[in-house]
Amino acid sequence: MPGPRVLLVRFGALGDVILTTPLLRAIHRRYPDAAVTVVTKAAYAPVLAASPAVQGVEPLADGDDLRALARRLRAMHWDHRLDLHGSLRSRLLRLLVGGRWRTWRKPRLQRAALIWAGVDTFRPPVPTAERYFAAARALGVEPDGGPAEVHVTAADAARARAVAPPGAYVAVAPGARHATKRWPPAHWRALAARLRADGLAVVGVGTEAERALLPDPEVVNGFGLGLGPTAALLHGARAVVAHDSGLMHLATAVGAPVVALFGPTVPAFGYAPYRARGLVVETALPCRPCSAFGRAHCPMRHHRCMIEITPARVARAVTGMVA
Numbered sequence: 001m002p003g004p005r006v007l008l009v010r011f012g013a014l015g016d017v018i019l020t021t022p023l024l025r026a027i028h029r030r031y032p033d034a035a036v037t038v039v040t041k042a043a044y045a046p047v048l049a050a051s052p053a054v055q056g057v058e059p060l061a062d063g064d065d066l067r068a069l070a071r072r073l074r075a076m077h078w079d080h081r082l083d084l085h086g087s088l089r090s091r092l093l094r095l096l097v098g099g100r101w102r103t104w105r106k107p108r109l110q111r112a113a114l115i116w117a118g119v120d121t122f123r124p125p126v127p128t129a130e131r132y133f134a135a136a137r138a139l140g141v142e143p144d145g146g147p148a149e150v151h152v153t154a155a156d157a158a159r160a161r162a163v164a165p166p167g168a169y170v171a172v173a174p175g176a177r178h179a180t181k182r183w184p185p186a187h188w189r190a191l192a193a194r195l196r197a198d199g200l201a202v203v204g205v206g207t208e209a210e211r212a213l214l215p216d217p218e219v220v221n222g223f224g225l226g227l228g229p230t231a232a233l234l235h236g237a238r239a240v241v242a243h244d245s246g247l248m249h250l251a252t253a254v255g256a257p258v259v260a261l262f263g264p265t266v267p268a269f270g271y272a273p274y275r276a277r278g279l280v281v282e283t284a285l286p287c288r289p290c291s292a293f294g295r296a297h298c299p300m301r302h303h304r305c306m307i308e309i310t311p312a313r314v315a316r317a318v319t320g321m322v323a
């Protein structure tokens with residue numbers, strides 16, 4: 001008898017898509033014959049492309065017609081329809097595809113209570129990757145205690161080898177969508193100098209535009225490679241330094257030890273390095289957390305949450321990890 005046919009929707013962001021992989025793995029292990037299709041943004045499709053737990057990816061690019069996608073999906077049979085996004089767009093897709101959908105509850109109220117009233121009800125904090133399992137209750141699957149996973153292809157590994165320096169290196173990801181989540185460029189430069197002094201080459205990763213966030217000619221340029229080769233580059237790193245960002249989750253998913261810098265957000269929201277070798281570096285400030293996902297400007301105008309994380313502290317965390 002064929003396994004269940006599962007349709008799973010999570011358009012973005014990158015970290016959220018990566019955090020669906022423990023659930024995808026659990027479904028695959030329980031139902032090796034399952035046929036799982038994931039609907040996601042075209043930009044994030046590469047992180048699922050080589051997964052043995054995913055039999056189909058329906059990529060949605062900006063400007064693509066949601067109704068055409070819905071027509072295709074409606075014409076297929078699904079035993080389980082999981083909406084892990086819960087956005088207006090995913091709700092519209094649910095409506096257009098029809099059938100019974102299952103969802104999970106975002107901790108919006110809990111986040112708001114912590115941000116606006118300082119009331120912490122995340123006790124204990126539940127990782128987002130595990131919250132997703134609520135949508136799949138009917139499949140009878142549980143988290144297996146393992147990390148997120150992204151499979152590196154041979155072609156991507158070859159592209160990464162062409163960029164990677166000889167010997168041990170640390171990858172640094174200075175980008176984040178929202179400005180308040182970003183460490184200052186001068187801090188990144190100072191960290192790179194300290195790591196080089198410790199004999200570690202430093203490779204910058206992220207989009208081509210994010211290269212400007214680390215203006216250091218001695219940093220090996222790994223920017224603008226695309227997600228697949230970037231995953232391979234992270235996989236080869238002795239450690240990765242990143243913000244609370246998609247590339248931080250990508251690093252955990254390829255097995256790289258991670259130093260994660262948290263400022264306006266906090267690990268309790270569910271986005272700490274998941275079941276991986278990871279260390280969160282943060283400062284204790286009464287204004288933290290000030291937002292769920294970061295903002296364009298610091299509401300207090302001092303941005304101490306990131307500025308007060310010193311390069312010396314991060315360098316110590318990195319060297320402790322690679323020792």
Ligand code: SF4
Pocket residue numbers: 180263264265285287288289290291297298299300301302303304305306
């Ligand atoms: S310093 Fe405080 S108010 Fe400013 S961005 Fe950081 S957490 Fe928010």
